[in-house]
Every structure is written in C-alpha cells, then in structure tokens.
Amino acid sequence: NAIDQVQGTGKNLTGEVKTFEVAKKNGYYYLADETRGNGINTVDAKHVNYILFSLLSQLFGVTGLEIREKSPTFTDPTAVDAHVNAETVYDYYKKTFGLNSYDGKGAKIISSVHVGKEWNNAAWNGKQMIYGDGDGETFRPFSGALDVIAHELTHAVTEKTANLDYQGESGALNESMSDIMGAMVDRDDWEIGEDIYVQGEKAQGLRSLKDPASIPNPLNPKEGYPDHYSKRYTGEEDNGGVHINSSINNKAAYLISEGGTHYGVTTQGIGREETEQIYYRALTKYLTATSNFSAMRQAAIQAARDLYGKDSKEVKAVEDAYQAVGVQ
C-alpha cells in the first residue's frame, strides 16, 4: 500500500546505532511506527519557544514538523532516542501489565523534540510528550534518557487512571509513580535522569530512589532529598514540593523491591517484578485524585494482599517499608 512499515536505523545520542520502525511513503522515510497501538510518531518542534509550542500543541494539536529522510537512515540522534525510547516504554507497559499504550486503547504516542531553545525540561503536556535539548551545561537532550521517557509516559498513564492532583501529597505520589516506573523500565539502576544530568564527570541522577538523601534537594541545597515523612517539604514551591516529597514514596518502593534497614526498620525485599505489579495495581485500582501518603500505603497493602495473599511476605514488605519512611 502507499505507506510501507520498514526498519529504520540511526545513531542515538550516545553514538549507538539503533534500529526502529519507520514508515516509507512516496520515496521518503518518516519516524512513524504503525506497528505499536495506533502508532508512535516523533516530530521536530524546530526550537519554537516552549510556551508558544505548548499553546499550539494544546489548542490546535500542532505537534511539529515530520522528520523525514530520503533513506531509512535517520541523522538526528535526539529524534532517534525519542523514537526508540518511546517504543521501549510502549513494549514495557504492554508486556508487564498488558496495557496497550498509555490509555489501554492504543492511543497514538506523539513526541516532539527540540522544543524551545536549550530548554532544560521534559513534560507530558496532557496530549503529547515534549522534550527540550537541555543547555549542555546542566542537561543533555531529555529524550536521551529511557527513564525520563518512561517517567513522562507514566504521567499519561496516571492521568488516565488515578489522575492524582498535581500538588501536595497527591502530586508527590503522581511524581513518585513516574519515578518508580522510570526506574523499572530503565532497569539497571535506581537513579532518574543519570543519562541526561550533566554534573561534571560524575553523572549523578536528578533523583535517586535508592538513596534520596545522596542528591542535593534543589529547594534546600544543604539537605538531600527527603527519605522520611518527617523530612517532607511543607512550602509552596514546586506545587508543594511534588518533585521533592516524591522521594519519600520512592524510597519505600526501593525498600519493598531491594530490602534494607532504614532508620532502624528492616524490610525484606521482594524484587522488581513483584514491586512493579503492586504499584501498578495500586495506581490503577485504588489510588484516586486526592490520595495522600497514608492512602498510598493502604493502596499498596491492599494491592499486595490481592496479588500475593493477606499474610504474604509481600504484604509484610509493604508494611515494613512504609513504617521505615514514617508513613502510617
């Protein structure tokens, strides 16, 4: 037919040659994968100012210019990473939870790269994923990190399910679900954004689920991110610290999976496979828009009971982990 689905290749931001699904139409090749759900499309925002871009995207559905090549070799590494990483996140949700795209109905996944000028940001804007190129000092292009793309797409999953209000404790849980799934998709570590956050030679993550306090808290740099409820941020910035207090729940998820002794409380870890099922079930079956940290603990306990039994080691791990981070 007029549009063929073929294999494309191209170097990503770390110079690795990647292969991915592209569309061939009228002799040109496009970053359009029609094999997953209703499609995964990666387009170029051509450095349009990010505020103007967000208006165009949300009001008029403008997403950017099609990225096209005369051969199946793609030459924009930022776009290659956005496309390949979106495919990887799609496959994770399908394989792990049987979820077909972020809405369960195969919703088309659109990513716009090169939004803004050296924009240090990435976001799910309610309709699509948008990525800045970073300023090269603090951040490299945001599409280069699989955990970032999983984080952004999980915002879309959350919006279609619990739809946790993006402020205060529910907002911190919204952020934490994105960090937890980000760490589960990018399975080799418990850091978020380590592939894009340029901090001298030691590329530290933006946030760490393993040891939140090891990374300076941007709202209180002489402290690390909070790893106990008593250390939560209670100010107004960042919608009440949604990117800060998320670390309290992130630490609980880490303890459930990997185990450990935290503030004198010991948790026996149950592993990533069971932990991701507990959080996905809590997010999609029990959490609501106004759930707070206490409701999160209850939801995770109930999800573990459903999946593994009332007196299971999995339920015990959830109870111990939330006790360790001071959430009742």
Ligand SMILES: Cc1cccc(C(=O)O)c1OC(=O)C1CC1
């Ligand atoms: C860099 C950034 C700024 C503002 C919002 C988000 C957001 O998506 O919450 C954001 O992206 C992340 O946190 C991703 C995980 C690195």
Ligand SMILES: [Zn+2]
């Ligand atoms: Zn986020």
